Amino acid sequence: MGYLNNQTGYPQDILASRSIIKRDNYALIPTDGLVRNIIPGFENCDVTILSTPKLGATFVDYVVTLHDGGGNREGFGGEEIETFVYVIEGKITASADSKDYPLTSGGYLFCPAGVTMRLENTNGGKPSQLFLYKRRYQRIKGYEAHVVSDNVSRLEKIDYEGMTDVALQDLLPKDLGFDMNIHILSFKPGASHGYIETHVQEHGALILSGQGVYNLDNEWMPVKKGDYIFMAAYVPQAAYGVGHEAFSYIYSKDCNRDVD
Ligand code: UGY
Ligand code: MN
Incomplete structure (x- = not known):
């Protein structure tokens, strides 16, 4: 899966975009508008910055393609910054301070504040995402x-709020030391949330498979694999x-x- 346009040659589509940006509310960012950031x-x-405080988020999300020899050896995160990496595709070594974690597709690593994350592509010359x-x-x-650190293939799938056609996986522990969690929600074709949620928590979501229709602030919009969605606090969602x-x-x- 490629995340970015190749950004060379003639325009593919400059007449319309599915991107929607509503600061402090929600954003839908499909892959075809993504750019590289240094x-x-x-x-x-290739690093693309997605949610940031400029959009209304208290966190920063990125999609990153590590090319042959690519990585971050200086370290990501810092004293009061917690970090999380999930392998969409490929093979990398992620490190938490000096401990290495070899990760393949579905593998992830969370580093708490004060622990430095390092990343290195180990996919035999091919890119990792x-x-x-x-x-x-x-x-x-x-x-x-x-x-x-774990791989989502090993995690339990729980019926989401009692629904047998929507599965939830919690990637991080639920104890109070953690001020956030990362989840995966999977809907069988035709399955849906049980109600339109309105909550104080924010989300940054990357669609891993399939297609769906998303309600953001009471607008329904089609979404698909590769799309990124930011949901600010309180946005109805x-x-x-759909599909197969x-x-x-x-x-x-x-x-x-609690809230300050
Ligand atoms: O956990 C959640 O709040 C989740 N159900 N929200 C969402 O999928 N938009
Ligand atoms: Mn939610």
């Missing part, structure tokens, strides 16, 4: 987060899957904290 520390990588996240950690007294394969997306959600 970010210190990332070598031989990653979904990357960072956020300022909201510390509370008496609790700590810790390094987590719901979806249903599961409609699934990985998304972040802040949790376990």
Whole structure:
């Protein structure tokens, strides 16, 4: 799967775009409008920045293609910054301080604040694609987060809010040391949320498979694999899957904290 246009040659489509940007509300960003960003520390990588505080998010999301020899060896994250990486496709070594975690498609690593994440492509010369996240950690007294790494193929699938055709996977532990979680929701064709949610938490969501129709702030819009969606606090949201394969997306959600 390629995330970016090749950005050479004649325009593919300059008459219409499915991109919708409503700051502090929601954004839909399909792959065909994505551009490369240069970010210190990332070598031989195509980095696209998605949600940021400029859009209304308290976190930053990226999609990154690591080319042959590509990676971030200087370190991503920092003292008060927690980070998360998920391998969409390919093979990488992700490190939490000095400990290495070989990851393939579906593999992920969470580094709590104070633990540095490093990334290196190990896909035999072929590119690897990653979904990357960072956020300022909201510390509370008496609790700590810790390094987590696994592969979603090993995680339990739970019926989402009692529905047998919508599956939820929680990628991180639910304990109070964690101020956010990453989830995957998978809808069988025709399945939907049970209601239109309205909640204080924010989401950054990357569609991993299939197609669906998403309600964002009471507008229904078609979405598909590769699309990225930002949902700000309180934006009404719901979806249903269409077509023949599961409609699934990985998304972040802040949790376990009171509001200041
Ligand atoms: O966990 C959630 O809030 C999730 N159900 N939201 C969403 O899928 N838009
Ligand atoms: Mn939600």
